[in-house]
Amino acid sequence: MAQTPLKVHELVKRFDGLTAVAGISFEARAGEVFGFLGPNGAGKTTTIRMIMGIIRPDAGRIEFFFDGKSGPLDKGRIGYLPEERGLYEDAKVIDVLVYFAELKGVPPKEARRRALAWLERLDLGEWAHRKIEKLSKGMQQKVQLVAAILHEPDLVVLDEPFAGLDPVNQDLFKELIRGLRDAGAAVLLSSHQMNLVEELCDRIFLIHKGRQVLYGCLSEIKAAHGGHRVELRFRGDGSLLQGNGLVKDLELADGRARFTLPQGVEPERFLRDLPEGLGVEEITVRRPSLHEIFVGVVKGG
Amino acid sequence: MKLLKVAEWEFLKIAKSKQFLVMTVIIPLLLGAFGGVPILIERLTGDRAREIAVLDETGAIYPELSRRLEGTPLRLVAATGDRDALLERLEAGELDGLLVIGRDVDETNAVSLYTRGLKGLVLDELKEALTQVLSERRLARAGYDPEEIAALTEEVRVSTIVLGTEGRTLADMAVPFGLAILLMIGAMFSGGMLFYSVIKEKTGRVVEIMLSSVSARELMMGKILGYGATSLLQIAVWGGIAFVIANHYLGISLAALTGVQLSTYPLYFILGYLLIATIYAILGAGMKDAQSGSQLQGFATILPIIPIMLVGVIIEQPDLGWVRAFSFIPPFTPATMMLRMALTRVPWWEVLASLVILVLFVYLLMRFAAKVFEVGILMYGKSATLGEIWRWGIRPSKEGEWRG
Numbered sequence: 001m002a003q004t005p006l007k008v009h010e011l012v013k014r015f016d017g018l019t020a021v022a023g024i025s026f027e028a029r030a031g032e033v034f035g036f037l038g039p040n041g042a043g044k045t046t047t048i049r050m051i052m053g054i055i056r057p058d059a060g061r062i063e064f065f066f067d068g069k070s071g072p073l074d075k076g077r078i079g080y081l082p083e084e085r086g087l088y089e090d091a092k093v094i095d096v097l098v099y100f101a102e103l104k105g106v107p108p109k110e111a112r113r114r115a116l117a118w119l120e121r122l123d124l125g126e127w128a129h130r131k132i133e134k135l136s137k138g139m140q141q142k143v144q145l146v147a148a149i150l151h152e153p154d155l156v157v158l159d160e161p162f163a164g165l166d167p168v169n170q171d172l173f174k175e176l177i178r179g180l181r182d183a184g185a186a187v188l189l190s191s192h193q194m195n196l197v198e199e200l201c202d203r204i205f206l207i208h209k210g211r212q213v214l215y216g217c218l219s220e221i222k223a224a225h226g227g228h229r230v231e232l233r234f235r236g237d238g239s240l241l242q243g244n245g246l247v248k249d250l251e252l253a254d255g256r257a258r259f260t261l262p263q264g265v266e267p268e269r270f271l272r273d274l275p276e277g278l279g280v281e282e283i284t285v286r287r288p289s290l291h292e293i294f295v296g297v298v299k300g301g
Numbered sequence: 302m303k304l305l306k307v308a309e310w311e312f313l314k315i316a317k318s319k320q321f322l323v324m325t326v327i328i329p330l331l332l333g334a335f336g337g338v339p340i341l342i343e344r345l346t347g348d349r350a351r352e353i354a355v356l357d358e359t360g361a362i363y364p365e366l367s368r369r370l371e372g373t374p375l376r377l378v379a380a381t382g383d384r385d386a387l388l389e390r391l392e393a394g395e396l397d398g399l400l401v402i403g404r405d406v407d408e409t410n411a412v413s414l415y416t417r418g419l420k421g422l423v424l425d426e427l428k429e430a431l432t433q434v435l436s437e438r439r440l441a442r443a444g445y446d447p448e449e450i451a452a453l454t455e456e457v458r459v460s461t462i463v464l465g466t467e468g469r470t471l472a473d474m475a476v477p478f479g480l481a482i483l484l485m486i487g488a489m490f491s492g493g494m495l496f497y498s499v500i501k502e503k504t505g506r507v508v509e510i511m512l513s514s515v516s517a518r519e520l521m522m523g524k525i526l527g528y529g530a531t532s533l534l535q536i537a538v539w540g541g542i543a544f545v546i547a548n549h550y551l552g553i554s555l556a557a558l559t560g561v562q563l564s565t566y567p568l569y570f571i572l573g574y575l576l577i578a579t580i581y582a583i584l585g586a587g588m589k590d591a592q593s594g595s596q597l598q599g600f601a602t603i604l605p606i607i608p609i610m611l612v613g614v615i616i617e618q619p620d621l622g623w624v625r626a627f628s629f630i631p632p633f634t635p636a637t638m639m640l641r642m643a644l645t646r647v648p649w650w651e652v653l654a655s656l657v658i659l660v661l662f663v664y665l666l667m668r669f670a671a672k673v674f675e676v677g678i679l680m681y682g683k684s685a686t687l688g689e690i691w692r693w694g695i696r697p698s699k700e701g702e703w704r705g
Binding site for chain 2: 049052053054055075076078079080081082084085086087088089090091099100102103104144147148
């Protein structure tokens with residue numbers, strides 16, 4: 001049975017009469033990447049700040065479990081990469097990393113050893129004794145991530161970790177996040193870029209306007225909100241698709257068609273019954289993306 | 302302890318910075334040099350500008366006068382010959398002055414001094430020396446012997462004693478007075494640096510990363526402590542330099558400090574610093590950048606040093622009603638009390654009462670600040686109004702519920 005370092009119950013936060021978080025509950029388990037997803041302004045950062053004890057919930061409970069015991073917020077066991085992040089610009093990389101690790105309770109020597117090892121691993125070894133301000137933005141983001149995990153936390157909270165990263169560093173971050181998960185940490189990954197992170201996530205919580213939209217195992221959610229998305233390129237007559245009982249939400253435009261196969265309709269069946277005269281050049285059939293599911297659920301109510 | 306770790310970090314960061322070195326070591330040296338420049342110029346130009354030819358028609362006054370003016374910036378040279386010729390030389394700039402002592406000087410009691418301008422001439426010294434030489438001559442003529450004359454004309458020693466100061470001299474007051482001002486300036490200075498540090502941490506978005514390790518309260522207290530330590534270091538350096546200069550040139554020693562001053566000044570300084578630093582922490586947390594803070598910051602800067610600006614009144618009447626009242630209004634207390642105690646004997650109960658009020662006020666202010674800090678440091682891109690700051694500061698704390 002996997003450990004569950006974080007349980008959130010019925011969390012509520014209001015600002016000046018506006019409800020930012022309206023009673024949400026979820027948990028993050030050890031050895032998984034838990035996606036906390038939703039558009040900007042959905043209440044993600046507010047929820048995370050409550051988890052980190054930075055702001056106070058108006059109602060609800062946050063429980064922490066470390067070493068199998070329920071306990072109070074122990075910042076030394078949690079790593080946090082905030083959305084609003086920066087480092088002391090005029091300090092040296094290594095000094096900043098050691099300082100943050102020491103604040104988390106790591107002895108200075110050990111902190112130094114780990115910091116140098118991480119910097120080496122991220123090709124930043126020669127930057128250890130340079131000032132933060134000399135680093136490029138991407139490098140600074142790597143250092144920020146290292147600062148969040150140097151104390152080997154049981155729970156890692158990452159708020160928009162991919163914001164502003166180039167594709168190469170995005171892949172690097174994904175690999176690091178998988179590494180944390182495989183090492184047994186619970187990773188709470190918050191992002192508005194659903195398509196970017198969905199492949200990383202084991203379970204997800206979709207939040208919109210402070211409320212739960214979807215919550216659970218990613219593959220189950222995909223199956224439950226099934227149907228398949230089809231994209232077609234054709235030479236022939238597109239209107240042949242109209243009126244087809246298997247085709248939903250059809251979008252037609254010069255030689256291209258996009259539509260959904262409703263839940264329960266197997267792609268094989270549709271392919272078998274493809275109308276003659278369509279002249280298919282290219283066809284893609286796939287499960288809907290998380291983003292499409294999200295949009296569907298939010299629109300459909 | 303995390304608070305101390307934060308304090309250590311802040312202290313080292315500042316103490317190792319170039320600005321700190323400049324402010325702490327170079328500026329006082331410059332100020333010293335600045336103060337020393339006029340004296341230096343005087344010394345360099347003095348020798349040339351004050352060469353005065355003396356045409357002594359009596360022949361007896363010049364040697365005595367010259368002896369008396371030894372060691373002063375005035376240099377006398379004996380002149381002979383024609384007055385008009387000498388005046389021509391003066392006009393040509395070969396001489397800086399011509400003193401003509403007439404043959405009948407004992408009767409007229411008057412001499413003439415020709416110069417091209419009075420600039421740089423210390424006439425008082427010349428006049429005093431002449432008066433003495435002439436009076437001694439008159440006394441000698443009247444039949445007094447040299448010993449009697451010396452006794453009769455002995456110079457009066459003047460010690461300045463300000464009323465109500467129990468016989469303490471100006472020198473005795475200068476040290477505690479200087480120390481009081483030094484301490485207040487040191488506290489202001491470090492408070493100001495704290496303000497910029499909080500703003501910088503906000504605009505640099507370091508705050509939230511810090512808050513993932515320490516509480517807002519620990520962050521604030523650690524910063525206040527760290528900057529307090531830099532302040533102490535700075536005052537030690539400033540005070541050391543000032544003391545060495547004062548001791549060397551003015552013969553002032555630390556013995557001028559009384560036991561009461563030695564025991565209470567550190568308290569007033571610490572409390573005064575905490576008060577100023579806390580106000581700055583509140584402002585820093587509430588402002589979005591240094592510019593929007595500057596007006597309020599100006600106000601906060603002035604508040605605790607108003608007593609120093611009113612120092613003229615306090616020197617003249619340290620026991621005046623409103624000056625005493627100022628001693629019990631917390632932002633004014635440290636400066637007012639230190640200044641008053643430098644100048645006069647303050648009743649022990651006033652000292653005690655002012656300290657008690659100050660401690661209470663600082664405690665409440667820090668509690669208020671911690672709450673403002675919690676909210677304010679996470680507010681980016683927008684400055685808080687004073688009303689908002691007030692509401693944050695007085696909202697009830699519900700710590701047990703969320704911090705655990």
